[in-house]
Structures are given as structure tokens and as C-alpha cells.
Amino acid sequence: MTNVDSTSGDIVASLGHLTLGSRLKRLGERLQGETTRFIQAQGIDLPSSWFPLLAALDRGEATVGELAEALGVSQPGVTRSVANLAGIGLVQVATGDADRRRRTVRLTGEGAALVERARRELWPRIDAAVAEACAGLEGSLLEQVGVLERRLDEVPIDRRAAAVATVPPVPPAPMAPVTAGSRP
Amino acid sequence: MTNVDSTSGDIVASLGHLTLGSRLKRLGERLQGETTRFIQAQGIDLPSSWFPLLAALDRGEATVGELAEALGVSQPGVTRSVANLAGIGLVQVATGDADRRRRTVRLTGEGAALVERARRELWPRIDAAVAEACAGLEGSLLEQVGVLERRLDEVPIDRRAAAVATVPPVPPAPMAPVTAGSRP
DNA sequence: TGCGATTAGATAACAGGTTATATAACCTGT
């Protein structure tokens, strides 16, 4: 169970924007952790942080660099995630034949099946739960962060997701392969 | 230099609230990193993440548990930070005499001097820089996060802090908010 | 044709957050 409670950070609050970085990081970790807990409760033992990569690959194969660009994370981060996913057989990696520096990543059958299932059973409920927690937030970023922290103290994401009554419809099927957006 | 740019996360955006956790975490890390860069440029070699703890201690000594509670971080996190700060002589730790399980942390002279200097020279500018980056953000949390990511792509916190023209007056002991500048 | 610059990815090291668990001190009830 979560042991840290946000209802008492008067010092943090008094420091205002000085601590925004740390607060955002913690809040993000909390969301990830609670989401992962929900996923596990659904019988899938995979950290929530791997799903964006899987979702990206569900649009089609991509190189490491393209994934980093598309997901907005650093290249070493992608390299490590891909290694993890490959290690459990959800993706497979091939060295490019035209340019042998490139490594092309694609979902395996198992990976595609998992994405399919997650898209149907997991993501809509997670999305709904987070959306619910964020619903009606107003004011400055700092204020919204504070309110969200308190709301999660009351009901964490996994409980919200578990309580989603009617599972919303599947989000529309993806289409285009991953392209690294226009170079700025 | 920063290599990740937020202007292309179309996949991330399409996943909506599913990736909010990861985005918040990255955004927080980015704020911390850029702030630390500014602090270093000012000749102080200390990660920005340690300042909340120092600020808390500037209000008076406290135990590990009280600090965790006040800062909203986990107890092991405080233990580690305190060990780091003690290692460089900014705080000192004493075993409680009434209850010998408790460990009371307080600033050393050097630590207090550093806080004093930071309060004068650093924090107002950091606060102003972050406030400026966040100024006028509107809409849902998700939208605000997106806009903030893009603003930081344009001008990172350390550049904003370095550009703060007139250093605002020293905030009194419980810090007063530093008012933000106008939107870019 | 070959050499220097650039690019893609891998690797290593670090940061700062977490959870789980171990340890030691304290408290309480019989």
C-alpha cells in the first residue's frame, strides 16, 4: 500500500514553483505505479510504462531512433525497453539490410495479441480512471497538481479503474506506421 | 544539451491519459535537471532536489519521519538524502536522547549559510523562471503539460532563470510567492 | 579510393523516486 500521503506538504507548498519538478516526478511515478497495480490485478504482469512502446509498434515496425522520437524519450531509454520486451518475446529486432546501423523493431505475434487484449480490456479503463481523477481540475498547473495529489490520496488509480462500470468502446484502430515527425 | 524534443509525440498524445504518468515523470525530471544546471552555473554544485530538504531544516531541526511527512516523500528517500547532505557537511544527525530510535537532523553552520545564500540568490530566480514558464497555462492538466513541454523546448528553465533581470527581494522566512512575469 | 565527419545504436554510470523487509527501540498488558 501507498505510505506517502500528500495532505501535509506545507513546506513543499510554501516553496511553490521551486519544488514543481520533484512533485511532478513523484506524481508521475505514482500514476505509473498505481496503473501497474491495476494491470497486474487483471492478470497481466507488465509495467504500465511499456505500453506506449507497444502501442507505437502496433502501428508498424520502427527503428530505435524513430521510437525515441515518436515517444519523446531518450534513445538509451528506448534501447533498454526494447531489450526488455525482446527478452520476454513481445518484440523482435532485426538489423536493417540497407543501413546496417539501424535496428528495426516489430511486434511478435504474442506482442500483437497482448496489445489487442490491452486495447480492449485495459486501456479504456485506465484512460477513464485517469480522466476521472483529472476531471474538472482548474487553475494553475501548481494548483491542479495539488488537487490531483489529494484526489489520489482518497482513491488511487487502480481502485478507480477497477470501478469503471461499463467498459467504453475500443479506441479506433491505428493506421499509419510510425514516422518520426518532421525534423524541427 | 537536451536531446529530446517534445514536438513530435503524436503517439504519446494519441494515447491520452494512458501516458500521463510517464509524461509527468519526464517533465519533472526535466525541470529538476534544468534547474540544477542553473544552480551549477551559479557556482553551487548541488542538485536542485536537495533544496527542499534544506529549506525544511531551515525551519528548525526535524526527525527523518517528520521530514518525510513534511516533504511528502518516502522515508527511505529522506534517509538517503540526509546521508548525502551529511556526507558533505551540510547537516548533522543526532540520535534522540528521549527516544533513541529517532534521528534528529539539523543544519550545520555551513548548511545554514548555504540556505541563506540560496534564498537570496537562487530561489527567487528559479521560482520566477518556473512561474514564467507556467504563466497563463490554461485548460486540462493534459493540455497544460503539453504546452509546458513545448515552452521548455523553446527556452529551458536555466536560460529563463539566467535571464531574470532584477532579482526579486528576499522572501521572508515562510517564503512569499514570487509573482510571475507575463506570458511569452 | 580513402579519409574525416556524421549518424545510429549500445553501453555505462548516475539520479532520485519507489516498495519490501530487516533491525532496534519503545510500549503495553497480563
Next chain:
DNA sequence: ACAGGTTATATAACCTGTTATCTAATCGCA
């Protein structure tokens, strides 16, 4: 008075993000 539960802290292990740097492949061009 002591056995057992509770509490405060420490320790260990892990996760996922980062930067910095190394290697190998490709490209550009004299």
C-alpha cells in the same frame, strides 16, 4: 517483568528516466 506488538529508521533491490561516451556503419568529397 517480559512477550508481543508497534514504531522509527536503515538497508536492499528495483524502476525508469537521464547524460556522456564508445563503436560501427555510412556518407561526402577531394
